[in-house]
Amino acid sequence: MIRFSSLMSSFTWRQNGTYPKFKISHIPDFNATELWLVSILQRLKEPKLIQQVHAHIVVSGLFRRTRLCNRLMNSYASCRHIGEINKVFCFIEHKNLVSWTILINGFTKNGFFVEAIEKFGQMVNCGLVPNAITISSVLPAIGKLRLILMGKSLHCYWVKQEYGCNVFVQSGLVHMYSKLGCPIAARYVFDSMSERNAVSWNAIIFGYSNNGMVEEAIGLFNLMRRSLLMDTFTIMSLVSAAFGVGDLKIVTQIHGLVVKSGHDKSQPVETRLMEMYIDVNFVDDAYCIFFEMSVKDVVAWTLMLTGFVKSANLSMAVEHVNQMMATEDVELDSVALIGILSGCSSSGALQQGRRVHALVIKIGIESDTFLGSSIIDMYANCAKLGDARRFFEGMAVKDAACWNALIAGNGMHGYGNDAVHLFQEMQDLGIDPNESTLVSVLSACGHGGLVEQGLYIFDNMVARWNLFPNQKHYACVVDLLGRAGRLNDAYSVISNMHLQPGVDVYGALLGACKAHGNIELGVEVSQRLFELKPEDAGYYVLLSNIYALSGNLEGVKSTRSLLRSTALKKDPGLSSVEINGAIYTFMASEKDHPLYPEISRFLKDLIFRIQEEGYVPDTKSVYQDVAEDLKKDILYHHSEKLAIAFGLMRTKPGAIIRVTKNLRACNDCHSSCKYISKVFGRALVIKDKNRFHVFHGGNCSCGDYW
């Protein structure tokens, strides 16, 4: 990244810029040829033909003609040959404002934002005064790179120059401020415009949508459609307004407006609508749109996949991936592959993940660090830490994300020391840890029981790494202290937070209250959680468990009635197991599952066998208010037990059973796994929401502490 402050100071604006003088060649033929070539270039689209003309210009010495070269750059720009544009530009002896502008515009159009801004600075230093066109060309780069100071300074410059109103520049400014998170400034510019077109309106609507101001966005949209014709860009801006609000009413209202506008069949709009539904977890609605799309490109496929992954619909995700790979005109790019890997990672689909890894090698893009970090993450989440490590070591270039993935992987397996060691190693190699690195390493300390190490790192975040702790960091350190039984210390960390403590933080403390049977604090903390996230049933369940463990039946009863009286959403517990490359997902007591009768019979036998070894069902962890027998039945049909039973049924003796669960493992499942590993002589690798549990010969790697 460039240093913006130094770039800023290198700008010296010239009030009366002077243009370099042109040397005009006096050979008459040149003029005729030049005119001829200019007219030819205007019509050329084919890169090969442009290159021929380019060669001709170089050979004939016409490259001294600025106008011709400008035209040549423009032709290259239209077929996106950015390298060639740059080459021509360097060749031009007398670069004028137009040459610079075409170059800068070529950079922004092709995503080279840093280069665009650098060239803009160089141009100004050469004494050229940017005009409206130059400024319009550089504004998008400033917005994309979020250079707020530079954006303001350019705005100032524009006003000082007294160029007056220019719809291009002002729309560009509105859009830039919208991207920079300054909707008020965007509105200020918008209001000062004497002429506005659809682009200006779209920019201000985008400004409100992009900054969470839904009502304003819809209001302006309604104002706009009275006076102007809207286009797909307007619709795109409008749909963005639904993001992050999580309000179904707004979502449906906006979808309605889109359909009414008649733009609902444009592919980008369809894609964005899908994204909107996925955002509020209405994956079925997203699938309806996807299904109806006449042309499904790789973006739509990838987005649909992330929807399945996000909603933990993992067998659908795997099925979707298979279809995606089998569809010929969908070319898997790195983004799609990352989506697939993330699906494999969260479902523990190792065989599928290996296929993707092989595909990455075949396509020849394994040097992509973004992709690489996903591969590391996939292996680590499929309990193949060694493979993760091996891949990591083979990478030529590793960025912070690659290190983070490996550190997090070690943490999940409980290898706190290794995680801290990697953390040190990355710094020795000069790679700066970022916020996520600290989350991974603190969480690793928690799972590895490295309390003092973790506290030391946490205390030095600002001084050593210039990182300010966010909610996640606090949650990690509360978890760390909570696990160690230091509930008071955890509480005082929360009291001294410089942020408003959120659900992650209180959730971590509540978990600790459960582990250490602290009812009093548990009640207080859950009260906060009910206020912060009243619709989440998980906290009611946890509180009820705390009461149950300490034998407080009154408390259990009152929590239960709270649970029933509120309209609550409980994330269903889902466990998946991979067998021969297929993912099987189970939900607790899912009686209409086609395999249920078979598995249920097997489970009955399994429970009998582990009871002989000493297993006692822990009915206290059942929060439903039912008879004891039914409680046992509920326990025996927890999703992880179904998945484990199915794994035992379908794999050869001695094979490791790997199960992935989306929530935390319950006490009863944890203890029964220990017995299963002993009785069946099998290693069980269970990944729950936070970490791996490796069961072997009656013991668990987490030391019964999670």
Add this chain to the structure above:
DNA sequence: CTAGGGTTAG
């Protein structure tokens, strides 16, 4: 020579 849109790890 000019401005605006969709997917991605931790």
